[in-house]
Structures are given as structure tokens and as C-alpha cells.
Amino acid sequence: MQAACNTSCMRARTTLWLPTISMLLLSLISYMDRSVLAILSPTILRDLHLSATEYGLAISVFSICYMIANPIWGLWMDRHGLFATAIIAVAVWSLAAGAHAFIGHWFLPGILGLCIGRGMLGFGEGATFPAGLKTVAETLPVSQRAFGLGLAYSGGSLGALLTPLLITPLAARYGWRAAFLVTASAGLLWLLLWMWMHHAGFYQFHPETRAAAAPRTHRFNLSLLNVPLIGTAAIYGLGAAPLVFGLYAAPLYLTRVLHESQATLGHLLWIPPAGWEAGYLFWGRVVDRRSLRLRSGQAPRGSARPVGLFVGLAAAGVLMMAIPAVAHLPHALLLTMLLFFAAMFVAGGFVVLALADGLTRQPAASAGFLAGFCISCWALVTAFVMPAIGHLFDAQRYGASFVLMACIPPVGVMIWWWLTGVKTTAMHLKGA
DSSP: HHHHHHHHHHHHHHHHHHHHHHHHHHHHHHHHHHHHHHHTTHHHHHHTTTHHHHHHHHHHHHHHHHHHHHHHHHHHHHHHHHHHHHHHHHHHHHHHHHHHHGGGGSSOHHHHHHHEEEEEEHHHHHHHHHHHHHHHHHSSOOOGHHHHHEEEEEEHHHHHHHHHHHHHHHHHHHHHHHHHHHHHHHHHHHHHHHHHHHHHHHHOOOOTTTHHHHHOOEEEEESSSOHHHHHHHHHHHHTHHHHHIIIIIHHHHHHTTTTOOOOHHHHTTTHHHHEEEHHHHHHHHHHHHHHHHHOOOOOOOTTOOOOOHHHHHHHHGGGGGTTTTGGSSHHHHHHHHHHHHHHHHHHHHHHHHHHHHHHHHSSSGGGGHHHHHHHHHHHHHHHHHHHHHHHHHHOOOOOHHHHHHHHHHHHHHHHHHHHHHHHHHHHOOOOO
């Protein structure tokens, strides 16, 4: 009898986490698709005769389309449900990823073809992280949401970690075009898994959030764009900005400054995403424990706003500025990769902490829009930052690019502190 009960409890716990694990796989595939270009950028830019500035422009196009798509997909999920929305989005981005294999042909020429491909990919992938937060808000209890969020989003860092290990030898053997076709196929396989999981009844609303998280059909209204939401978006978009460098600029920095070959990059570029992965899981646990102390009354009065955590993360992010300084030291490569690891670890903390704080300020039924709006802000930052980094790289002003990246998160902390403080003060005055 006891054994049967234990087996039943184990099955229930496994079923509880299956939707989150499906989102881990979704974000993994998403980052595999978007990481191929960055990892193979030295080879692709050479073959297509493109400059780093043009490469930055293509990343900017991706970011603009990604920025526009995130709140659209998130709002659509909140209004009409996640299942069909995810199918449409993944189909779009998988086809776009496969189209990259034909860039340079007459119908997708040069920089124009690259921008078209990146734009389509960015629009489709805008559904990835709204889907992850939506799933966590619908299927997990409040006490496990932050870790669940870290787990669902960690597929992105895991995908960025695994892609160089898998894609570099594949591209070396079959060419860079084949790499895009392989990653595109993974998205189509995920669609089969998603449809089976729903057909089998594994996606279930948690009792704590069933009523609050049910899809709503009324029209969008501007009250969704409230002050706390804007503050959350600012600290997410600016705090997580160093992810841009680790994902898109690190390969060019390693080849141009440390003179590493394309083949060697496959053995190095898993390290920054490993820091990102560790950051998601570590900070998810930290936030859940902090939330538990707040609900139980064990935390000090006035500590509901995670000001100290955000300030600490911003201060730790200044370490990025040390990366150019170690380029001429003994063991420069090791020190550089450790610093990249640390920068991504800190940026992962901003993502988890910002969204966890945002979930406490927004209704559960708007979780998709919350994630979409925040990630849209991050994409907007990327759209401005990447062309600037590309220009600095072409001018060989590498140190300036690291200073730029290290200074952005503190700005996000100040904006968040002011906006959420204004809202909190207004609420207290209204209550008085």
C-alpha cells in the first residue's frame, strides 16, 4: 500500500514538472537556432563578404522583430491560450531557421538575405519566453515558480552551451549551411512532442492558479502598461544586456583579440552559457527561499523589494570591464573565459529576479504579456547595442565595448528603483 502511494506521488510530481521541462526544451531549441550564426560568424562573414558592422545590423534586425513579437505573442497567449500559439510560433521560426541555409543565393542575397532570415527568426522566437513564464504561472505552485522559471528559461543557456559543441564539428564536416537545416529540424520534432503531451493530458493547471490564469477574451487595455510593469521591463532589459555580448560578440572577440580559430571556438563557447545556466538555477533557488521567508514573516520588515540583490548584481557586473585587461596576461584565455562565465551568471540573476519580482506585481493571467513586454525591452536594448559593438570592434576599440556593457545594468537598477518606489509610495498615500 505504501509502495503504491509512493509510486503515485512520484508520478504526480513528474507530471507537475513535465510542462516546465517542455518549455526547457523549447528555449533550448530556440537558442540553438539563434546561436548558430554567432558561433559560425567568422566563417559566415568571410564567405558572404560581410563586415562586423553589417553583422551587427543583422542582429539588430533580429532584435527589432523579436522586440515587436514578444508582447504580441504574450498577449495572444493570455487571451486565447498557449497550445495553438506555440504551434504557430515554432513552425514560423523553424522555417526561418532553415531558410538561413540558402542565404547568399539570388532570392536571399548577402546582407539583405541575412536580415530577412534573422527578422523572420526573431518574430517567431518572440513566443519562446512568454510561453515559459505562462507555463510556470499556470502549472506550478507559487512556492516553486522562481526555480521553475529558471528551469524553463535555462534551456536557452543550455542551448547556447551545447550548440558550439555540436554545431562546430558538424559545420566543419558538412558546411555552415547544413548546420541551419539540422537545428530547424529540432523545432519540428518539438511540435510533435507538444501535441502528444497535450493529447495525453500532461498539461494541467495547478489548483493555486487555475482561476487566475485561465485565458481571457476581452480586448487589450492600456492598464496593462502600468508603472511596475515598465520598471520590471527596464531592469530586465538593461540588467540582462551583458547576455548580448556573451551570445553575439564573444566569438568575434576571441578570434580577433585572442586569435582563436573557428575550430577552437567549439571548445570555448560553451563556457559563457554555462555561467548563464548556473545563474538561472542558482538565483531561482535564492528567490524561492527569499519568497518563502517573506510569506512566513521571517524576513526583515521593508525587505519586500529586492533592492539589495539588484544592486549587488549590478556591482558584480562591473567585472566585465576587466576582460580586455587580461588579454596580455599569462593564461589570458582561461581568465577571459572565467570572466565571461561570471558576467553571464550575473545576467542570468537579473532575468530570474526581475521576472519573479514582476509576477508579484502583475496578475497571473497576464504572465505571457509580462514576459513578452520585458523581453521586448531586452531586444530593444540589443537592437541599439549590437551595431554600436560592431562599430567599436571594426575600430578595434574593444575596451570601450566592455565599459559600455558594464554600465548598462546599473542604469536599469536605478530606473526600476525609482518607478517601483513611486508606485509603492503612491499606494501607501492612497491607503493613508
